[in-house]
Each structure stands twice: as structure tokens, then as C-alpha cells.
Amino acid sequence: MTYPFPLTTNTNVLDIGDKTPMPLPLKLYITPVGAAGGVVIKAGEVIARIHMYKIATLGSGNPRNFTWNIISNNSVVMPTGGCTVDSRNVTVDLPDFPGSAEIPLGVYCSSEQKLSFYLSGATTDSSRQVFANTAPDATKASGVGVTLMRNGKILATGENVSLGTNADQLRIS
Numbered sequence: 001m002t003y004p005f006p007l008t009t010n011t012n013v014l015d016i017g018d019k020t021p022m023p024l025p026l027k028l029y030i031t032p033v034g035a036a037g038g039v040v041i042k043a044g045e046v047i048a049r050i051h052m053y054k055i056a057t058l059g060s061g062n063p064r065n066f067t068w069n070i071i072s073n074n075s076v077v078m079p080t081g082g083c084t085v086d087s088r089n090v091t092v093d094l095p096d097f098p099g100s101a102e103i104p105l106g107v108y109c110s111s112e113q114k115l116s117f118y119l120s121g122a123t124t125d126s127s128r129q130v131f132a133n134t135a136p137d138a139t140k141a142s143g144v145g146v147t148l149m150r151n152g153k154i155l156a157t158g159e160n161v162s163l164g165t166n167a168d169q170l171r172i173s
Helices: none
Strands: 035-039 046-054 064-071 077-080 083-085 107-109 114-117 163-164
Touching: none
Parallel strands: none
Antiparallel strands: 035 077, 046 064, 083 107, 114 163
């Protein structure tokens, strides 16, 4: 049985039936909701509180109240809403010159978002469009440059590139 949080009424009675210790059948699910951002939960912070009222069927029932504090063992940033990127570290094998290779990268959003991205990295030209070969001198080729394109336009570092809304695929080659 599931209940919405916060609870505003009593839940069903749990009949344990004997004196054998057993775990309570409780599960706490934390689900991100809302706009893009994040919630910081610090180590030692109370993230939930469970109140239980116990009464036995014997004699006067021996009623008791119990309160459990659910405390975060570690600090964590819990993302809320927003979008996910399907590949965070992409390796692209470049073909022989002249050639191009597509970069497989997808962005998926749970709700409509206005998206953009920008590139960063060492470049060799004043237009910030030709990426520097950072391989060790003994192994790197000379006279070869790498540029990234989207929709036929060469991209420069540090400039926002609009993806529009509800982006599914980020096509870069």
C-alpha cells in the first residue's frame, strides 16, 4: 500500500501477531520534482520522520508512541526536474583527412526546457574555432585542425548555441 506525503491521516493497521522481532515493511522513496535545480541534503540532516502509535491486544493494550528520524548518512545533491545527457564522456575516433565524424550525444527532458550549450577547450585561432592538438609533441601531427559543426555552422568556444526546447538529439560533427 502506498500513501502520499505528507501523511494527513492514519495509515492501515499493521498486525504483527507474535513476539518475534521483524522489520517494519516501510520504504521511503525520494523522487525529484519541479524545475531544474538541485536540493542539497547534508550529512546528519533529518530527511524524514516516522511516527508510530503502538497498542497491544493484551490487557490494557500498553499504548506507546514511537518516533524514528531518518537521517542522511552522507551529503548529497539530489537533482530535481531538468534534463539528462545520455553520454557525459564521449570518445570520437577521427577519420583520415579530409573527413568528419558525428558525435553521439542526446539530451532528454522530462518537461519543456529552453536549452543551450557551449564548447570549451584550447584553440589555435583568434576566432576560437580550431581546437588545439594537445597530444605530446613526439606523437602529435602538425598542420591538422579540428573544428566542430552544428547544422552546417562551425562552432566557436564560449558562445551559447541554442537547442530550442525539448531537445532529443544534439547533433554535432
